[in-house]
Amino acid sequence: MRGFTADALTRLDTEFAAAMSAAGLDQHISFVSALSGGADSTALCLLMSRFAVASGKAHRAIIVDHGIRENAGAEAARVAARMQKFGINVKIEKVSDKAPETGIQAWARRQRFEIMLAHARRDNAALLVGHHAGDQAETIAMRLGKDSGLVGLAGMKRTSWRAGVPIGRPLLDWPADRMADICRIFACEFEDDPSNLDRRFERIRLRQFMMQDKAYGAKLCRLGDAARQLLAMLDQTLADSLARDIRLDAAGYARLPDYRTDTKHDATTYLADMPEIAWHRAMGRLLHQVGGQTYAPSYEALCRLRTRMQRGLSSTLSACLVTPAGNTDYLVVREVGRTLQEQPVETDLDAIFAGCWHVTSKIPGKVLAFGHTKLAQTPSRAALPPEWDVIPHIIRQSIPVIQSLDEEVFYPQIMDSTNNHNALDAPANARFLPLAPGQALQPM
Incomplete structure (x- = not known):
């Protein structure tokens, strides 16, 4: 390696280890890094490689070639060769499906995650992605525009779960411009994705705006921190009630006992009587998991669902059927739907x-x-x-x-x-x- 000092690397190693610990990721024994070749994923991969060696963990990187750009295959091979020089085990996966004419970014993100999640699940590993503070600010800004409520304002979590795999974002609090600096410390080149300049995409327009007003992005991140703290306090308050009021069953459904009764108890309030924000949190999480959807339902959809449940009616939301059962209970069941899956x-x-x-x-x-x-x-x-x-x-x-x-x-x-x-x-x-x-x- 050229261009680095031992002190700089030591400081980075210490800071990255602290970030892994703060996200609860240091408890895992195996890791898969999502590697695109840009500064963000390259910095993550370099830091994770050193962390894995120092802590005796398994680590490898996955590059997904979507085939969207003409030179995508050559770029993937170039990135793999570059990282292999640092002793990193890299595998290239090529997407076989043809890209759609519209919604390309969403399609690519879905394809990318499905491939990487399969690798992580096979390795019994945590999947690491290079999201940083800039990405967090963009996410919160986009959700603000969609009126997505407190959950949306909270932005991304350091660690979340998807399809049975923990997804870690150890760099989530690190500034965006620091990623290129880290690559320079390692004397490692990185790719510049031309789609990062395409103003057709909402996220790119927000990114360019926040590059001109960095204080705005910092304010959004502070807003996200406050929202996550509020949600953490709410989750702690809800814990006992959720354990009592929601019965998850191994057959793939949930039962809400006594949801339609007016019986009052001396214990904490039943789910049906919860304040709006608590009810939305509990039901949003439940629908998110029973239905297997990537994202939680919107605030407006949850409001409509609660109104219908108060009337004893059935509803469909987030690939779930929410329906009365017997005289007092409600069931939440995954909706099969008309389309063969x-x-x-x-x-x-x-x-x-x-x-x-x-x-x-x-x-x-x-x-x-x-x-x-x-x-x-x-x-x-x-x-x-x-x-x-x-x-x-x-x-x-x-x-x-x-x-x-x-x-x-x-x-x-x-x-x-x-x-x-x-x-x-x-x-x-x-x-x-x-x-x-x-x-x-x-x-x-």
Whole structure:
């Protein structure tokens, strides 16, 4: 390495280790860094590589080639070669799907995350991204414009969860212009993405504005800090109530007991009687996890949902069906929908289905909701396992099943070593992600 001093690197190592600890990321033993080749991801990858060596952790980087630009493949190879000189294990993944004519950035972000999440899940690793204070300010500014409420104002978290994988942002409090300085300390070049100058994109317009008024971005970050502190206090206050008022079930749904009664208790207020901000927080988190969506529902949508629930009506929101059950309860169930949603599953490789089920199988084929199988339409009970009877009809429709290549159906959610309805010795499992360790009603 050229252009660095030992003292500068030592200070960076100490500061980065503190940032990893503050985000709770130092508890993980394996890491995958998202590497685009720009200054932000390059700085993160360089710092993480040194942290991994010093702490005995596993680390590698993933480059996703979207194929959007003509020279994207050459750029990916150049970035990989550059980082490999620093002893970093790098893998390039090429997106096979064709980019759409509109919504390119959202499409690219979705493709990128799906690939990187799959790698992190395979490694049992935390996924690291190079978001910094500038990105945080832009995110908050965009959400301000969409009237997204307190959750939106809080911006991004240092650590969040998506599809069963922890996503870490250890550089979230670091200034944007520091990323290039870090690369220079390592004497490491980085790429300049021409799309960062394209004013068709809202985020780019905001970025250029805040480069002229850096005080504005700092104010937005302080606003985000205040919102996150308020949410943390609210979550602590809600903890007991959520544990009592929300019953998550391994079959992939939630029950809100006694939601429609007027019975008063001496304990803390029931979910139905909570103040608006607390109710929105609790229901937003619940819908976010049961429905498997990337983002929480909007403030206006939650207001409409609460009004309908107060009237005892059913609603659909965030890929969930929220419906009365019996005389007093409400159910929150993932909505199967009219569009067939299926996903290939390979032997001994896991998959995340519908954003909320972690499926593993030794049966190659595809995973889909039971409601989309032919068996869901048959009047015969002979083809169904007896355990199916204890699961209400509305709930079983969204439970994932595996359809083998010869169209035999397996039920991984209820399959175990002592009770395999199918004759084949083919163990499979489907785990409802909100009940996975460390994820039950995780803050958004």
